[in-house]
Amino acid sequence: xxxxxxxxxxxxxxxxxxxxxxxxxxxxxxxxxxxxxxxxxxxxxxxxxxxxxxxxxxxxxxxxxxxxxxxxxxxxxxxxxxxxxxxxxxxxxxxxxxxxxxxxxxxxxxxxxxxxxxxxxxxxxxxxxxxxxxxxxxxxxxxxxxxxxxxxxxxxxxxxxxxxxxxxxxxxxxxxxxxxxxxxxxxxxxxxxxxxxxxxxxxxxxxxxxxxxxxxxxxxxxxxxxxxxxxxxxxxxxxxxxxxxxxxxxxxxxxxxxxxxxxxxxxxxxxxxxxxxxxxxxxxxxxxxxxxxxxxxxxxxxxxxxxxxxxxxxxxxxxxxxxxxxxxxxxx
Amino acid sequence: xxxxxxxxxxxxxxxxxxxxxxxxxxxxxxxxxxxxxxxxxxxxxxxxxxxxxxxxxxxxxxxxxxxxxxxxxxxxxxxxxxxxxxxxxxxxxxxxxxxxxxxxxxxxxxxxxxxxxxxxxxxxxxxxxxxxxxxxxxxxxxxxxxxxxxxxxxxxxxxxxxxxxxxxxxxxxxxxxxxxxxxxxxxxxxxxxxxxxxxxxxxxxxxxxxxxxxxxxxxxxxxxxxxxxxxxxxxxxxxxxxxxxxxxxxxxxxxxxxxxxxxxxxxxxxxxxxxxx
Numbered sequence: 320x321x322x323x324x325x326x327x328x329x330x331x332x333x334x335x336x337x338x339x340x341x342x343x344x345x346x347x348x349x350x351x352x353x354x355x356x357x358x359x360x361x362x363x364x365x366x367x368x369x370x371x372x373x374x375x376x377x378x379x380x381x382x383x384x385x386x387x388x389x390x391x392x393x394x395x396x397x398x399x400x401x402x403x404x405x406x407x408x409x410x411x412x413x414x415x416x417x418x419x420x421x422x423x424x425x426x427x428x429x430x431x432x433x434x435x436x437x438x439x440x441x442x443x444x445x446x447x448x449x450x451x452x453x454x455x456x457x458x459x460x461x462x463x464x465x466x467x468x469x470x471x472x473x474x475x476x477x478x479x480x481x482x483x484x485x486x487x488x489x490x491x492x493x494x495x496x497x498x499x500x501x502x503x504x505x506x507x508x509x510x511x512x513x514x515x516x517x518x519x520x521x522x523x524x525x526x527x528x529x530x531x532x533x534x535x536x537x538x539x540x541x542x543x544x545x546x547x548x549x550x551x552x553x554x555x556x557x558x559x560x561x562x563x564x565x566x567x568x569x570x571x572x573x574x575x576x577x578x579x580x581x582x583x584x585x586x587x588x589x590x591x592x593x594x595x596x597x598x599x600x601x602x603x604x605x606x607x608x609x610x611x612x613x614x615x616x617x618x619x620x621x622x623x624x625x626x627x628x629x630x631x632x633x634x635x636x637x638x639x640x641x642x643x644x645x646x647x648x649x650x651x
Numbered sequence: 652x653x654x655x656x657x658x659x660x661x662x663x664x665x666x667x668x669x670x671x672x673x674x675x676x677x678x679x680x681x682x683x684x685x686x687x688x689x690x691x692x693x694x695x696x697x698x699x700x701x702x703x704x705x706x707x708x709x710x711x712x713x714x715x716x717x718x719x720x721x722x723x724x725x726x727x728x729x730x731x732x733x734x735x736x737x738x739x740x741x742x743x744x745x746x747x748x749x750x751x752x753x754x755x756x757x758x759x760x761x762x763x764x765x766x767x768x769x770x771x772x773x774x775x776x777x778x779x780x781x782x783x784x785x786x787x788x789x790x791x792x793x794x795x796x797x798x799x800x801x802x803x804x805x806x807x808x809x810x811x812x813x814x815x816x817x818x819x820x821x822x823x824x825x826x827x828x829x830x831x832x833x834x835x836x837x838x839x840x841x842x843x844x845x846x847x848x849x850x851x852x853x854x855x856x857x858x859x860x861x862x863x864x865x866x867x868x869x870x871x872x873x874x875x876x877x878x879x880x881x882x883x884x885x886x887x888x889x890x891x892x893x894x895x896x897x898x899x900x901x902x903x904x905x906x907x908x909x910x911x912x913x914x915x916x917x918x919x920x921x922x923x924x925x926x927x928x
Contacts, residue, residue, distance in 0.1 A: 352831045356747035359740045367797035374777035438658040448914045449670035455910045459878045460899035519922035571862040
């Protein structure tokens with residue numbers, strides 16, 4: 320997509336003159352104006368990004384009550400208290416549980432969907448738009464809609480279960496069931512998005528690899544697992560990391576899924592309270608304990624880093640053996 | 652497309668199911684929004700629109716707890732301002748990173764990429780304290796100013812500028828006596844237009860959809876964004892579901908409209924971003 324040079328006749332370039340006349344100014348310009356252009360980012364990020372980041376850590380070392388007059392330094396006390404806090408561990412398990420239940424099927428479904436979309440289709444753009452449309456809706460709105468779909472009495476899901484002869488499920492008050500319902504929302508929103516990313520990578524795979532595999536007698540399924548999936552590994556890792564970062568930060572869906580009294584707890588017995596919700600519960604209403612909330616935020620950050628690293632390690636291991644060029648060591 | 656994988660009827664069937672699952676919750680949102688509250692108790696549930704949309708809208712805008720109209724206006728102001736600003740500043744910085752040489756360029760770009768990894772949660776509490784000091788709590792600058800330019804925007808523009816604009820073109824403009832500002836305006840910006848459109852669309856959608864930070868900082872129920880109006884609606888003591896769904900439908904409508912108009916560009920942007928990432 321390079322832009323064409325202008326179409327003026329080659330005689331025109333009047334090289335020396337205009338440059339010399341404004342030589343000083345232009346040297347100043349090329350030297351310093353780049354900093355001017357990137358300054359807004361660093362200004363905004365410095366004030367509203369970097370400073371808060373460091374400050375969160377500072378706050379987390381204090382007994383910082385919003386209403387309190389002074390904020391005594393308590394060192395690591397917030398962290399030690401947090402590690403002994405059963406509600407924190409409960410929220411951690413919820414977060415990881417919802418994350419696993421949602422991410423694994425989501426990526427598998429996306430892979431499958433991308434494979435479908437990678438065929439000679441009529442109305443290609445139409446299909447792509449159809450699978451992406453969940454991604455461009457309002458999260459809060461959709462969480463409300465799903466909250467009704469997963470309702471106990473008149474919810475459509477329980478009605479469908481009843482049609483096939485299954486018992487109704489208490490989606491909002493059963494811990495595991497609420498995880499599944501929230502995962503369903505997350506998957507509904509993100510499967511199509513991931514499918515498009517994987518599709519883009521699939522289209523970059525050279526066709527002759529498949530022809531060669533077909534000549535070697537590989538079936539369509541075998542081709543998919545032995546050619547497509549290994550070559551998609553970097554993209555799959557990318558999708559997994561994005562899903563990890565998003566999944567562990569989950570807030571809007573579980574928050575809106577539970578309405579009524581004290582929804583920030585994620586149900587009467589904290590059935591689906593995620594870490595972010597726990598942070599909000601402590602830092603804002605009802606507790607307003609900023610020090611404790613900040614400690615939760617930092618542990619959440621650590622968790623994201625750890626899970627992302629583990630993901631990368633697992634995926635490297637998994638894909639390594641199947642890679643067609645592995646023996647040549649092209650990627651080492 | 653090569654004849655290697657021509658789609659079979661089975662493929663189409665699977666895609667119809669996938670598309671159906673994708674679209675159904677949205678469709679159903681509009682169905683309930685256009686019916687009376689009886690629709691919620693009916694089994695089997697109705698799947699076609701009714702004639703109650705006007706009455707539901709009237710009830711929604713009369714609801715004094717939700718401040719829905721204020722929410723809509725606020726969201727429009729916030730999303731528009733942020734979009735224009737992000738596109739403007741990102742195209743400037745992206746141009747600088749892609750096409751200008753300066754000391755510390757690579758290190759600074761690395762910082763920008765690193766900022767994309769930091770979760771918002773980490774900043775919420777101190778940002779809240781900062782907003783209190785600035786007296787921006789409950790006011791729109793609190794949700795606008797921190798995202799006037801984003802690492803994602805800068806990075807995206809830099810990637811696009813790197814491949815869309817040839818160095819010769821910039822060199823030629825320089826020969827003609829253009830300063831960098833004029834080069835940006837006359838050469839770079841026109842070439843960046845497709846990427847700017849995609850960035851603008853994505854930014855608008857993200858900002859319109861944002862919930863976490865507005866939820867933290869806009870506590871005054873009389874001055875919400877539209878997403879916060881939805882929260883007020885759905886947390887209400889008495890659940891008037893067709894009114895709530897009318898709210899969700901209206902809050903989703905601008906996003907759907909953008910998607911219908913620019914879906915092709917959005918898809919292209921997502922897929923292109925993936926290959927380069």
